[in-house]
Amino acid sequence: MANTESTIIEKSPLFELRADINISATPDAVYGVISDLPRSAEWSPECMGGEWVSGEPSQVGSIFRGENLRSEQVVAWAPLIRGTWHTEARVTAAEPGRTFQWMMLTHAQEDQESIWGFDIAPAADGRGSVLTHHFRMGKATAGIHHIVAELDEPAREKFVVDWTAKLVQDLDETLARIKDVIEKA
Template sequence: MAESNKTSPLFSARAQVRVAAGPDQVYAVVSDLPRSGEWSTECLGGRWVAGAPGTVGAVFQGENRRSEDVVAWAPVVRGDWTTESEVVAAEPGRAFRWAMRDSAGNAQDSVWAFELSPDGDGTTLVHHFRMGRATEGIRKIVSDLDDPAKQRFFAEWGEKVAGDLADTLQRLRIVIEKDA
């Protein structure tokens, strides 16, 4: 969801699902970013390029693909592209978060996260995304848009991200429960 005042995040979305597996087992899967192609709506997987895999400070290079029909009118990246992200929290059985990096390798205020909590004999898995300030990519997308087009983009992109989180969790639940 796009927010207009300066104290709110630019985008913030959240989805949750109950998984029939314990928090440690769920964490082992969600923190294995090279496997993300098994459940992500855009990330095809990738590889760790720096640091110990899955630990704070480790850098992951993701391979991504976006179809032509995603917010089709806006100048977003389509087809295949790569991203780099840096792990900013790695708490086994509890939380795994990563921040998208800019072209200079700096972590941006754009964080994807999995939060886990015990739920009987399973786990409540929350997937959320928060972008406080516009990233390098978002600034490029909106740079030539007028104000109404910017508002339209923020609204449609926020809906896309919320849908992606929910879809990703459903796919992830299937992967984890199949392995359980």
């Protein structure tokens, strides 16, 4: 087993990414879509939807159980979970027309430093909105530690580079799909 001391996996934040897109809709209309997590199958490359399992849907403190699907082609060389798996997340910010974000939970329902979210602002030209999708992983999650446990440091570094590229692609793809969903409604 590779040593976890002095490894890229201990870097904080491990991942911190964001992407923006202009959408021809009001911030409130955009919020109405992005805060409806059961609809995420319409735009997410991995989340196939899910259900609210506690709390009021889309409100701070509510918990969403997502069903996810990852193909064999995603960072194909790495020992990732493939096929279907489930996650739970707790809503940490819910301000209509402004922001919506959630924190991933461990299997024991403890917070992880893995936060996904959206920020919405009126477009500078006064027409539509700018939607920002962001992801931040402060400390590596148990899942990341499991993935890299048997990898040497060069392979861990390659994993972080490849996973970052995958996340960048996912953010961009998610935003393009949300734009499509909203503008074609």
